[in-house]
Amino acid sequence: MLFEDILITILKAVDGERTISSPYHLIKGKKSGQTIQDIGYYKLHPYFGVMPKLEKKVYDKAVQKLFEQGFIITDGQVVRMTEASMALQTPVPLLNGWKYRGKEQLFMARLSLIVQSLSQIHQNQRAFDPVVIAEDIQQWVKKYLHKINYRDAESCRNFKTELAVSLSKVDVDAAGKRIVVQRLSGFKIGGLTWEQIAAAERLEVIDIKLQAIETLHAWMDVLETRQFPMMSELLDGVIQQSSLTETARRTEYYFRNGRSLEEIAALRGLKTSTIEDHFVELAMNDPGFDILAFMDGSLYSKIIAVSHSRNTKRLRDIKEAIPEAGYFQIRLALATKGETL
Known part of the structure; x- marks a missing residue:
């Protein structure tokens, strides 16, 4: 793409x-x-x-x-x-930005350092400049390498096999896979820059980066099946456990414990409009969200009907047709995807 x-x-x-x-x-x-x-x-x-x-x-x-x-x-x-x-x-x-939210870069950084380390070590090169300098990633990779017994040649071969087979199962164009592999470094082999790959593929750098991201998302989807245990370990802390942003989760906690919108805003020291944003996010992601806590069923139905009949989600247009509805109520109703109550 x-x-x-x-x-x-x-x-x-x-x-x-x-x-x-x-x-x-x-x-x-x-x-x-x-x-x-x-x-x-x-x-x-x-x-x-x-x-x-x-x-x-x-x-x-x-x-x-x-x-x-x-x-x-x-x-x-x-x-x-x-x-x-x-x-x-x-x-x-094949992108899944809402799920991964940039964490594919963490996966790629770990993979890059693991591949480089195994390649160097099995060529008896104990000292080398790591391709990833972030200390937290280096520490994670060190623990991982010890866990898989990195000095064992068979373990190294198993990792290489899992990498190749799992990547072969990713349903993207060959170009996307080629781009990801070309970014990896090994013994006497340096990963290519984005500019070098873009020149070879005759594309813009932004297109090359996007294809790499799409490949990584699809690859991580394959690894989530846990068919490749060594590679699947690289997903540790990468998968988004909640569909909500962190700040919306905190608002959800208070709401489920009986706090009103105004009380939550006061407790969290945030603007009411910010808490309203969180409720819209909750309505968008939680099928069980109680929208009737904020409007009656007839108003909800009016909002959805106007949105459908006019084929619009512009708040101002819907407000003009239903002046008794508040903007927050309109946003909440639209966030439920127009489902009937």
Whole structure:
């Protein structure tokens, strides 16, 4: 999947309802209420936080290309798709940003250092410059190597076999696998830079990075099956255990213990609007969330009906049709994905 594909997919989902900056915040993983609720409203979970270090100038360059190709136009403050872009078929993503939230980089760092260490050690090279300098990762890898008895040649072969077989089961293009492998270093072999790989593949660096991330996400999905015990160990602390952000989990704790929205805001020393964002996130992720604690069933039904009939999730448009509904109530209702009560 190329970066242009991600942009087009996101912009199609929010067509005419968000500004051109919306995909940028989503891809960066901004934890604002607007971004979090858009994930639920438009089912954009795969793309959340997939490139937390995305530079604005790189993003702007990609967006400008879409304008020049006639795929998008501006309409006031929002951006709209053209007929040409609506006809485009983008690949089905294997990304899972909401689940991994950038932790694939931890997995890759561990893998890189393990591969380098085993390669060097089994060539009787005890001293080498590690490709990963982060102390916490180095300590984790040291424990892992001792655990698998890294000095044993058979153990090393088993790790190599698991790596190769598990990667072969990843359902991505060969290019994605090739990119990940080319980033690895070993005895007298240095991993290639993003720029070197991009030149060889005749793609932009951002596209190469995205393909690597997609491959890592799909690879970690394979390893989660636990068919490859040595490789699966690398997922320790990588898998997101909750679909909620950490701050929303704290609000959930108070709510489940009978605290009101206002009480939670006071206890946590946060703005009421911030706690409202947390409740929207709860409504988005918890099928058992009690939305009737914030509105009656008839108001909920009105909000969903207007959203469906007008094919919009713009709060202002729905508010104009249902003036008795508060913006927070509208956000909550939309976060439930329009399910009937």
